[in-house]
Amino acid sequence: MHDPHRHPRHASLLALLLILAAALAACGDDADHDTSVGSTSGEAPPTGEVSTTDTPPTTDTPPTTTEADLYEPPARRTTLFPVEDSVSFGGPGEDHDVLLRIRTGVESDASVDTFTLASDDPAVATTDGGRIVAAGPGTTTVRATAEVPGAGVLETGIDVFVGDDLLVVSTLTSGFHGVSSQLESAAPIDALPVGQIPARLRIIDGTGYAVFSGDAFGGTADSALLIFDPVTLEPITFLEDIAPAGAYDVAVRAADELWLVGAGNSVYRVDPDAAAAVEVEAFADAGDWSVSVSLSAGSAAATWGPWMIVANSTLDSFVAQSPAVLFFLDVTGAEETLFAGFPGQGSANEDPSGSGSDPSPDPWLALPEACLNPSDLHLAGRRLLVACTGNYADVPGAVTVLDLRTLEFEVTVSLPAGALNSVAWDAFHNRVAYSGTDGSATVGLIDLEDGVVVRDIDTAPLALVGTEATSYNAASLLLGEDGLLYATSFNTDGLWVFTWADLEDSEITEVTQFTELAPGGSGLGAQLLARLAPARPPLALTGDLARVFHPAVGTGFMDPRNLFGPPAGGGAFAPNFSSEELTTVPAGEAMTIELVGVALVDGPGDDLVIFENVLFLGGDPMIRAVDPARVELSSDGETWFAFDTVEDEAFEFGAHAGGFATDVRRFVEGFVGIEPTWANPAGNGIGLGHPAAGGDRFDLARVGLPEARFIRIVADHASGSRPDIDSVVLLNWRRD
Structure with missing residues (x-):
């Protein structure tokens, strides 16, 4: 400007x-x-x-x-570079052959046969001739050096990641597991502590966050928050009993700016250094009247710019079906009170409190009528996907995409019937994989470009088949790399992998590539997924x-x-x-x-x-x-x-x-x-x-x-x- x-x-x-x-x-x-x-x-x-x-x-x-x-054009300098400049290993003992080439200007012209390798951290990776060998979890750089005629001694680097590609946390006794991306191996991760009943598992800006809801069914366990390193898979902070039992989401703006949101109109500001969380008051003030930020049990949160975006169902959405809304809470410098400060678009939205007043500007943004009981948020640039469960009765699940720059909804798609449980969003290709709550582990496909359900789980489901036990709902879906998708089930301690092509082909009716994480485990399943793929x-x-x-x-x-x-x-x-x-x-x-x-x-x-x-x-x-x-x-x-x-x-x-x-x-x-x-x-x-x-x-x-x-x-x-x-x-x- x-x-x-x-x-x-x-x-x-x-x-x-x-x-x-x-x-x-x-x-x-x-x-x-x-x-x-x-x-x-x-x-x-x-x-x-x-x-x-x-x-x-x-x-x-x-x-x-x-x-x-x-x-x-610049002088055509000669450089040494690896064919693959980053390498991932599922665990110790795996190896990788290094291939090098030289480039003159912007053109690749020859391979390099004679070179030496040296690791910055032998505890993570060692070298054996022209190979890199995984030694232990973590990240390091392997330096390659070669003498190139006419250019002298040149050096390049290869980033090395050793660890599991996927992280799974199961309900109750199963705990955390690391799984390779092709499901060749799976192993428990004993270093990560576990609270009762996982509610959210997110990797945000290079840090992992796992929220546990505690025992909300009459037990004594309260909610807990685990902050961990997604590379070494070691805990940074484990905050036990920081909030009453209930379903929470975690919103993170910076290392020392994070909140738990949900469970009975509650917002807690978390102080990792003090290992504590303090409840803050969150409400919207609109001049003539005020309305409490009513957070449902399925509340979802994310941060964007100076705002914490909270999706919730106002009043009693299961009975009154009042409109669900997005609140934009200003978190800059907030200590004890968070105000809904996003102006919205004049007074286009009605007052969800039912008071009859029409404040301007509105302190929230009403979701489309088809979106009832929002349960998850996914950000991709300035686009926000809101996944809505529905009411498990006459209002089916739905997804909608909001342009955060213009505050206009690009598209809203409702399922033909049934509730929505989990989604994986491919924002570039504008498509969503979804699972339902119909008692079977099945997956469907939504085309956001055309605004239609391409594969309906009621009429043409892609069934997850991998155990003798009956699977009860696909608990979590995750978008991987190279067109891969992953899914878990509530009562099977295991993980499936399939592709977008499988979803798009109506002739394919089953997914059979499956790995068990803890045979004979709790029976309540591998509940949540996160991808640990290396990222510079x-x-x-x-x-x-x-x-x-x-x-x-x-x-x-x-x-x-x-x-x-x-x-x-x-x-x-x-x-x-x-x-x-x-x-x-x-x-x-x-x-x-x-x-x-x-x-x-x-x-x-x-x-x-x-x-x-x-x-x-x-x-x-x-x-x-x-x-x-x-x-x-x-x-x-x-x-x-x-x-x-x-x-x-x-x-x-x-x-x-x-x-x-x-x-x-x-x-x-x-x-x-x-x-x-x-x-x-x-x-x-x-x-x-x-x-x-x-x-x-x-x-x-x-x-x-x-x-x-x-x-x-x-x-x-x-x-x-x-x-x-x-x-x-x-x-x-x-x-x-």
């Missing part, structure tokens, strides 16, 4: 932004920058052609510097990893080095305006980043996030001061692939605050400079990969690229916007 001191049409609006006055004054002196053409390396940015793809990119050639300064932490670019070609390099906001390192976000209410931490892309120009020693790759979910300093005007998340720009990617610096940008012209650009702000619903997809930056690892502890981090996210699959080595931010929007980039972070990446 622009500093108003540097944009004439913003000057008259400073009175509206008194909260930012000090910050704006500090950066106002940097208004006059050196506008001479140049780059950090004395070269102009890459130009080239924009490729045509299945999703046609913008065809306008991005602005360049001058004809004399057109970009020349998000990588914020630094001067060692990138060259930046800036069209007007200078000091202050024109210093391209400002984008190096993690973001220093101040959120959307008081965003970062520092001339030492932001890099501005001038209007009508482009800034190009060449990756050095790493590549951006197409992995699970989004692959790239770019942080910019967006402001919510007056605290309203629908009205934002934005600087939209386009993003293009390239593998060679010559052929470019552009992300589609779509605008809804029904919402005029600059229609608010005298041209300063725009209704965010104008920006449908594809832009950078639209989402605020909440992540500030050095300040608030929010991690770069956390859903609460903010930023604009991009998936290489959208442009059909398996990997990219060049990132270009193009400020050619008709508004003349000049984005201020805080940080560029690779979510999925590999080394050369």
Whole structure:
């Protein structure tokens, strides 16, 4: 977002932004920058052609510097790289043969037969000639060194993960088990303590959380929370008896900001250091009236930006069937009270308290009428899938998808009949696998693109078959990699694996690939699943990893080095305006980043996030001061692939605050400079990969690229916007 001191049409609006006055004054002196053409390396940015793809990119050639300064491709340096730069082992004793190649420029040209290997941590992995051998649970890096004619001695690295691919926690006596992804092996994990009756199992931003509901049926056990390392599978903190028995979900914003939500209108703020949880009051205040945040036993929670999103059924949904809602509780700095602070969309939603008043703005968002008793939330970028159980009678289960930017529901699909129990969401392909509560372990398929149930568990179920005992409901579904899906059952201590193709083929009626975890166990089943697949932490670019070609390099906001390192976000209410931490892309120009020693790759979910300093005007998340720009990617610096940008012209650009702000619903997809930056690892502890981090996210699959080595931010929007980039972070990446 622009500093108003540097944009004439913003000057008259400073009175509206008194909260930012000090910050704006500090950066106002940097208004006059050196506008001479140049780059950090004395070269102009890459130009080239924009490729045509299945999703046609913008065809306008991005602005360049001058004809004399057109970009020349970088020198074709020779690098050493592994064919597989990360290796996973299910347990000790497994091994893997290393294959290396050399690359000149962007072309692979030869294999390397003679090399040496050395492990950073022999307790995790050792080497034997050209092989890596798993030694114990954990992660490490194996260094490969080779002498390459004409290039000298080169080195590369292979990340090694040793441990089970899946984590299963069973009700009562079975405890935790680690299972390999193809179900070849399963073993109990004695290091992880277990409470009574697992309620939630989540891996959030590199940390594991298991919530146990305790004995809510007359016993003495209260709820417990286990925080653990999903790599070493060792406990970090085990908090016993922290809340009364009941079904809770866990919401995590940072390492020291987490809550338990649910069980009888209760919200508990958890302090892991003190091994305690304190109940806080959560309610919505809407001026003329107030309504308590009524949390049902199936309450689900997640964090996004400054909000904890709580899905619940207001009043008595099983009898009155009043509308279920999403509350957006502001958790920034909250200690004893949480307020529902998301403005919503005017007064479009009725008062679920039944008081007859119609407050404006609404402190909640009503779910579609078909969604009764919401039981789980799944986040994918700015999209939120809400799974609703139904009422086990005349209202069947349903799923709905909410765009968190516009607060509009994209699609809602109801089951033909029956309640919904568990879902696995493939957000990229817009499909959902689901299980029901009809007493049989079966799975169905929902197509969100067309809004239909493709495979109904009543008429054409995919049955989970693997034991002699009758399976009672598919308890948990999990999305794996490479099209794999996993399922458990309530009364069978075991795990099934199948594929999306199995679900889509109506001729396939059974899943038989099954492994038992604890034969003769409790009989109440393998209840919850989590995937422990290795993932490199998000990588914020630094001067060692990138060259930046800036069209007007200078000091202050024109210093391209400002984008190096993690973001220093101040959120959307008081965003970062520092001339030492932001890099501005001038209007009508482009800034190009060449990756050095790493590549951006197409992995699970989004692959790239770019942080910019967006402001919510007056605290309203629908009205934002934005600087939209386009993003293009390239593998060679010559052929470019552009992300589609779509605008809804029904919402005029600059229609608010005298041209300063725009209704965010104008920006449908594809832009950078639209989402605020909440992540500030050095300040608030929010991690770069956390859903609460903010930023604009991009998936290489959208442009059909398996990997990219060049990132270009193009400020050619008709508004003349000049984005201020805080940080560029690779979510999925590999080394050369």
